[in-house]
Amino acid sequence: MLNYKETIKQLPNKLYKVLKHAGEIGDVLGIKVYVVGGFVRDLILKEKNFDIDLVVEGDGIFFAQKLNEKIKGYINVYDEFGTASIELKNDIIDIVTARSEYYQYPAALPTVKMNSIWHDLYRRDFTINSMAIKLNSLEFGNLLDYFGGLTDIKNRVIRVHHSSSFTDDPTRILRIIRFAGRLNFTIEEKTKQYMQKALEQNMILKISDDRIRKEIIHILEEKSFSNIISIMECYGIFQNIDPNLIIKKDTIKKLHNLETSICEFSKYTRNYIDKNIIKIMHILESFPLDKLSNILTKFVSDKKCILTLIFTLTKKKDVYIKIKNKKLDKYDLYKILEPYSIESLIFYYNDCENYIIKDHIRFYVKNLKDIKIDITGKDLKSLNIKPGPIYAEILNNVLKAKILGEVDDYIDEINYVKKFYNIRKNNIDT
Ligand code: ATP
Numbered sequence: 001m002l003n004y005k006e007t008i009k010q011l012p013n014k015l016y017k018v019l020k021h022a023g024e025i026g027d028v029l030g031i032k033v034y035v036v037g038g039f040v041r042d043l044i045l046k047e048k049n050f051d052i053d054l055v056v057e058g059d060g061i062f063f064a065q066k067l068n069e070k071i072k073g074y075i076n077v078y079d080e081f082g083t084a085s086i087e088l089k090n091d092i093i094d095i096v097t098a099r100s101e102y103y104q105y106p107a108a109l110p111t112v113k114m115n116s117i118w119h120d121l122y123r124r125d126f127t128i129n130s131m132a133i134k135l136n137s138l139e140f141g142n143l144l145d146y147f148g149g150l151t152d153i154k155n156r157v158i159r160v161h162h163s164s165s166f167t168d169d170p171t172r173i174l175r176i177i178r179f180a181g182r183l184n185f186t187i188e189e190k191t192k193q194y195m196q197k198a199l200e201q202n203m204i205l206k207i208s209d210d211r212i213r214k215e216i217i218h219i220l221e222e223k224s225f226s227n228i229i230s231i232m233e234c235y236g237i238f239q240n241i242d243p244n245l246i247i248k249k250d251t252i253k254k255l256h257n258l259e260t261s262i263c264e265f266s267k268y269t270r271n272y273i274d275k276n277i278i279k280i281m282h283i284l285e286s287f288p289l290d291k292l293s294n295i296l297t298k299f300v301s302d303k304k305c306i307l308t309l310i311f312t313l314t315k316k317k318d319v320y321i322k323i324k325n326k327k328l329d330k331y332d333l334y335k336i337l338e339p340y341s342i343e344s345l346i347f348y349y350n351d352c353e354n355y356i357i358k359d360h361i362r363f364y365v366k367n368l369k370d371i372k373i374d375i376t377g378k379d380l381k382s383l384n385i386k387p388g389p390i391y392a393e394i395l396n397n398v399l400k401a402k403i404l405g406e407v408d409d410y411i412d413e414i415n416y417v418k419k420f421y422n423i424r425k426n427n428i429d430t
Contacts, residue, residue, distance in 0.1 A: 002150070004133055005141030007043055015050060018093060021070045022054055023135030029066065031058030034117055034132035034144065041128050044153055045183070052093045055120050055132065060084060060097035067095070096120075118146055125172045126179065127152045127159045152188070159188040166198035170207050173198060174215040177235065181228030195235070204240040209297045212241070216299060220276045226255035229283065242295050244288055254350055255282055261350040268366040271342045277305060281312055281347040289314050312344040320352060323360040330368060331403045337364045345369075373398050374410040375417065383414070385421055394420060 008019060019035060026033030034055045042049035056063045061077050064084035068075040073086040073093070082097040098120040117132055124130040127149040134142040143150070152159055158176055166172050173195055180187055187195065204212075219228050230252045232238060238245040262273060280299045287295065292313060296306045322328075322336045337345065342365070349361045375398060377391050385394070398416055401407045407416045 002143040002145075003141040004043060004143055008133070008141055011043075012050075014088070015052070015091070018052060018067075018071055018088075018091075019135055020140075022067055023137050023140050025063060025066045025070065026056065026136045027138075029058065029063060031056050031063065032117065033057075033063070033135045035135060036121065036132040037124065037129050040131045040133050040143075041149070041153065043133070044131075044150065050091045052091065054093060054095045054135075055098050055117060056095065057098045057116055060095050064095040067093075117144065121146060122161055125160065125165070125169070125175055127161065128179070128185075130161070156183070156185045157188045158183075158185050158191065160191045160194060163190075163194050165191075166195050167201070167203055170198060170203035171211050171215050173204060173237065174212070174219065174232075177231050177237065178215070178219050178222060178228055181224050181231050182222050184224075199236065199240055202240060204237065210301075212298050213301060217276060220279045225279065226252055226258075229255060238283075241298060242287075244291060245284075245295065246286060247283065248286060251282055251285060255279065258282070258346075258350050261346055264362075265342065265346050265349070265365055268362075269342055269369065273346065274343050277308065277343045278347045278350070281309060281344070282351070284309065284313060285316075285351060287313075308341055308344065312340065312347060315340075316348065316351070319348060320354070320357055323357050324354060326356055328360065329404070331400045333360055333364055334368045334371070334403050337361070337369075342369075368403060371399070371403055373402055373413055375413045379414060380417065383417060383421070385417075 008016060011019075022033050022035075035052055036055045037053045039049050039052055060082050061079065061084050064075060064077070064086060068086050071086065071088065073088040075084055075086050077084045084095045086093045086095070098117050121130040121132060121144070127147040129149070130147050131149040132144040134140065134144065147161060148159075158179055160166070160172065160176075176187060176191070176195065179185065207215075219225055219232075222228055229247060233247040233252070238247055258275075258278060262275060262278070266273060277300070284292065284295070284299070292310050293306070296309060300306055300309065319336065319340075323333060328336075337360075340348075345361055345365055349358055352358060373395060375395070377387070377395075380391055380394060381387065385391070394417055397420055398407065398413050401416055402413070407413050
């Protein structure tokens with residue numbers, strides 16, 4: 001039996017200790033304890049993965065409480081599922097009771113029942129994710145590989161356990177493509193056929209918006225997300241989600257370049273940049289505008305984000321036409337781009353090839369976006385200007401003057417108002 005004790009010893013000490021303690025507590029309680037899933041896969045692949053999934057053949061919750069007494073994290077218990085999680089400073093340890101599952105109907109959430117580690121591993125998605133390492137002291141580090149996961153890792157292939165895997169849980173279609181893209185593995189031939197069959201049966205449509213969103217977010221957060229999007233397009237996944245959702249080669253190219261654009265813009269702004277929203281904008285860039293609201297719930301749930309996405313995509317052509325003009329003055333540029341979030345602006349920048357448009361967007365974000373005036377209505381009041389719609393007009397004129405470089409600081413602004421207001425007054429008086 002292969003043993004990974006030495007490899008585990010090379011992990012950061014706090015992780016090693018958690019695994020050691022878990023095994024020792026298992027010894028005391030007389031139950032078998034394993035670390036499973038992605039952690040084992042990545043240990044073999046020598047990839048960093050600090051998400052520990054523990055499986056115990058016994059009462060998982062009681063075990064978790066005992067472990068937490070030792071490692072002193074913050075424990076969450078989920079009685080109905082027989083699971084618990086322990087939050088440490090930067091890591092989360094998930095603990096489950098070994099279980100098998102049966103499905104009431106395809107794509108339903110599984111009904112859970114107790115069982116042994118073999119069943120627990122068999123119910124997992126792919127052989128490479130279905131290995132366990134035993135943690136009890138006497139067998140610490142022993143690899144349990146019932147389904148050939150190690151050979152599949154060596155051959156760089158991803159394989160499901162059985163032909164109905166994708167109909168049992170169609171999110172596995174998105175997962176397999178994510179892992180293929182991330183690890184640069186190929187999908188085993190039979191597995192590919194099962195997947196294609198599930199796609200023909202439109203199984204993707206059976207996934208709830210909530211689950212599909214979660215999987216899509218996982219994909220967008222992968223380093224190699226543009227490769228994954230490209231593989232998804234090859235398998236026709238997007239058209240399965242919606243026949244109008246077509247990802248062009250050009251879009252993949254833009255997604256490849258996106259990180260560079262984000263890097264460049266992050267130098268010019270202190271705003272947080274939500275990269276996923278920009279990626280979603282690109283994915284939907286050719287989608288019919290009048291149907292956008294129907295598909296967006298598969299990508300985002302936040303209402304504000306949905307509105308931003310619709311606004312950005314709908315206004316794109318209009319913005320490009322307006323800022324294509326070489327002679328645009330700074331204030332006009334400011335007014336055109338002011339309604340757009342940093343994400344929308346980076347999207348426009350990365351989307352468009354016209355250098356005048358690109359220069360204008362870059363110039364706006366770098367030099368204009370954060371311009372604010374220092375005076376407020378209070379200052380206008382202390383200048384004895386009667387409150388009314390004129391306040392907005394004056395403040396806007398001060399802003400314009402500031403953008404055009406005619407005023408610089410608070411004193412300049414006050415002087416500008418005095419001058420501006422006098423001129424108006426004279427005009428009104430005459
Ligand atoms: P990542 O590195 O992306 O976190 P992971 O393999 O740890 O990858 P998780 O989503 O955290 O992925 O899932 C943990 C484990 O749970 C997987 O390794 C796999 O064994 C199992 N698993 C997750 N999703 C499914 C699924 N849809 N069907 C079956 N098993 C699953």
